[in-house]
């Protein structure tokens with residue numbers, strides 16, 4: 001048994017959720033938190049509706065690192081990147097030099113934005129937003145600009161599109177798939193969302209492949225495989241995330257799509273744990289807030305001395321597109337069944353049921369979102 005603090009790497013919602021839950025159970029346990037970034041506490045989901053809610057990169061921060069350290073009685077090292085894990089000796093190597101010993105290690109490393117391999121001299125000017133620093137760069141770039149193209153019509157792309165359109169920007173959204181939220185909505189629901197977002201001025205270019213981005217003076221020209229081209233002031237890429245697994249992989253920890261952990265959030269090394277966007281819990285990579293909340297509660301209990309497996313109930317996700325309120329609880333990957341879709345004037349109710357009529361997932365848009373609570377209790381748990 002190695003002595004040393006619980007060391008948490010990462011100051012996102014996952015890292016801080018573990019700290020908070022742990023402090024409810026044990027006010028004395030030594031805890032150190034290391035982060036490659038500023039380590040201020042902010043709610044990442046608020047980035048994609050910050051314009052309409054009147055938030056700036058500064059006002060999005062609830063508490064800076066000093067305040068968090070003081071409130072939670074932990075040691076926090078901002079701008080401290082961990083470069084390797086020596087599992088035999090329980091030591092972390094830090095990028096700026098130095099080492100830190102750990103008793104137990106929690107990896108809350110998040111995920112990287114996927115970058116499309118695009119040609120053209122403007123490809124390196126494409127922005128993406130996965131944290132507060134990215135968002136600050138984006139808001140600086142947005143100063144005095146109006147025309148934005150967003151590559152990717154998934155959850156994050158649609159949310160930013162709605163926020164920017166509501167703030168008076170002209171927004172193009174480009175996606176290779178035939179509908180927005182292609183992974184979450186059946187086609188009729190996707191078409192409804194597209195109509196509602198188009199009604200607030202968002203222009204969709206679907207079934208469209210982006211090939212190149214060229215500089216055009218101060219602007220950028222995005223070239224589609226169809227030959228069409230779109231000029232804009234800013235191009236945002238929102239094509240998906242890839243869990244950060246390299247640190248774990250280099251230390252010989254098992255990784256797959258994410259860092260592989262069991263229901264105790266434990267890797268094959270019993271002293272090393274992972275949660276949040278970097279983790280794959282029993283085969284599931286779920287880059288959302290609610291899984292983090294459940295995982296952090298269980299992990300804190302385990303770290304405080306009571307091994308506690310995580311269980312996920314059904315965890316609907318609210319899509320922050322006020323032009324078309326949407327809530328989704330997608331069926332498990334590989335679930336067998338079919339969508340039953342009811343499209344009305346004021347909304348869409350889409351239920352995914354198996355052959356026996358059991359509800360396995362749903363997508364509710366517009367007025368149908370009021371049925372969320374009634375339907376959620378009928379869903380099976382995500383992880384028993």
Ligand SMILES: Cc1cc2nc3c(=O)[nH]c(=O)nc-3n(C[C@H](O)[C@H](O)[C@H](O)COP(=O)(O)OP(=O)(O)OC[C@H]3O[C@@H](n4cnc5c(N)ncnc54)[C@H](O)[C@@H]3O)c2cc1C
Pocket residue numbers: 009010011012013014015034035036037044045046047048080081082083108109110111129130131156244247275276277278286287288289290292317318319320
């Ligand atoms: C714009 C946007 C909107 C979203 N909206 C919603 C929503 O409405 N609902 C919802 O459920 N989810 C939403 N999500 C997803 C949700 O925000 C994430 O699932 C969650 O914030 C991930 O938290 P995390 O702590 O796992 O990762 P992160 O917040 O990415 O934190 C990772 C931390 O690890 C640190 N780190 C990484 N590597 C190292 C290293 N080697 N050494 C030291 N530190 C390191 C980073 O600096 C960072 O502090 C949204 C995401 C985005 C981007």
